[in-house]
Amino acid sequence: MSCTGLGLFMLYSRYFIPTIKENPSDAEVVSHQLMLRAGMIRKLASGIYNYLPLGLRSIRKFENIVREEMNRAGAIEMLMPSVQPAELWQESGRWSFYGKELLRFKDRKDAEFCMGPTHEEVITDMVRREIKSYRQMPLNFYQVQTKFRDEIRPRFGLMRGREFIMKDAYSFDVDSLAADLSYEKMFNAYMRIFERCGLNFRAVEADTGSIGGSSSHEFMVLADSGEDAIVSCDACRYAANVEKAESPLFTAHTTAAPLLLEKVSTPDKKTIAEVAEFLAVAPEATIKSMVYASDTGDLVMALLRGDHELNELKLKNHLGWDEIVMASEEQIFACTGSPVGYLGPIGLTKDIPVIADRVVQNMANVVLGANEKDQHYINGVPGRDFAVTCFADIRTVEAGDACPRCASGKLEMWRGIEVGHVFKLGIKYSKALSATYLDAQGKEQIIFMGCYGIGIGRTVAAAIEQNHDENGIIFPLPIAPFHCSVVAVNTKDAAVMAASEEIYRTLEGLGVEVLFDDRDERPGIKFKDNDLIGIPLRIVVGSKGLAEGKVEVKIRATGEMLLVPLEEVAATVRQLIDTALAGKE
């Protein structure tokens, strides 16, 4: 019997799910491998992908959750162009600041354009033209758009593409206080979005990067393959990206009596570990000195306790530099007169700022480089033996550090995938682009902005990263491409096909998204494919079960198997889906 008759749309045999048995050699992370293997995506060029039907379905599912929650939070959907004129970017100052990541090109008239990597300029331009009065705010516009960022190193499939789908939203408020409220609304909407997807995530305090603004939170899906390190307190709500995480404020001042500074020979001992071992002291009793350079050639020396790591971002932000890199050997020699390995703050040949981590303030009798090959000092005391321009928090926090916010907590460390980011922008863009309004007194004021992004493809990838097993993807129901599949074990068995078709039609009637695996393949192939593509529920119709009037419902996530009478299966499946979605819509 034929089941390719009219009315059955989601036939596996007529659909397009090109699965791959072997692992593609260039896929590094699980989500990338599985999305390729499950026939969700295919690469067109580096960091640029085709979304195949199955991948698109999943992406659309997530987009719609995002839309629902954005709408619920009062944001308004619109759509901005992906091609943007250079003038706007020149006006905001980012045409020069953004660098090579911004893909630029010219039209036939030689006018300059770029592929939009983000849309602050465009939305602010629209708002400045349309919004004139405090009565028109608050406003929050959002869109789901394809962005392009010419990443230096695209990788991990949809996790870090150059072209990617992003939901971005922009809020406009009369003042800082109102903007805080908009921010909070978005923060809460984001919490709901990722909770609805069943993801294990953390909202963490974050650096604002090139977007700018005063404060921001990142939404991080926890995964070992994540590109970011984050910390969270085991006692309070504090959580932050390691880039941003504050180290604990107080460390005990040493009680040791100051000893006399003394130069000692340390032949070929360059690293902290080597020096500490050679002098038989703990790394905690040493200070390491590093020289950093800005893009404009400014130099600075950073001082840290020997066992601590520098946080370059903190140092960069502290100095207010645009760029920070480790100084070259020539630059180092120019200001210390010493080769790398023996650097220290005593006897610098050039007057450069010395920034010390706060912990250093409370140390005494430390080991320091002597700015001379094979020489170190012992018993150095900050303030007595060398001057420090200022003390600042410039070290990278570690797991087990005391929480900077609460008395009792310790920091735990995780890897995370950044799937969302919310920013308080303040007036950075509205000022640059003169987006103003008249207040109740008729006085001109600058609009306060916020911006809020979610990586759509990246979130789907992160969900896979967090939900898979050796057989493939285990989609959380809310973003699964289909709720369930009907697998006809033997397509040559007319009774099996009739029953399968009946179940398929009934499920569709109940609003269930169902894929009918009608392929004339061996059962093993069908089971493997259904597992691989991660369909949450699988209904198996086989000759033996059918003889007893029963079919099988298998739950992908748990492996649990239910034998259900034929006439009840549709209702059972609907029930399972409703339960899984309960409280999530």
Place this chain on the structure above:
RNA sequence: CGGUGAGUAGCGCAGCCUGGUAGCGCACCUGCCUUGGGAGCAGGGGGUCGCUGGUUCGAUUCCAGUCUCACCGACCA
């Protein structure tokens, strides 16, 4: 852009060192067989060996250049 490695059939790879006939597994097509976890047998199609140039009677193989891709460091949803 810097460092490392790789480009040979749709996918995964061998061959190259030591130049002469391009090969294996999977996938694909035909037939038989098979139908509860990626079966079996038989037959078949598919490659300007990334590109350009050089050496040579002859280059997938040697040389030079070039492009592309992946991995390791700075950006970011």
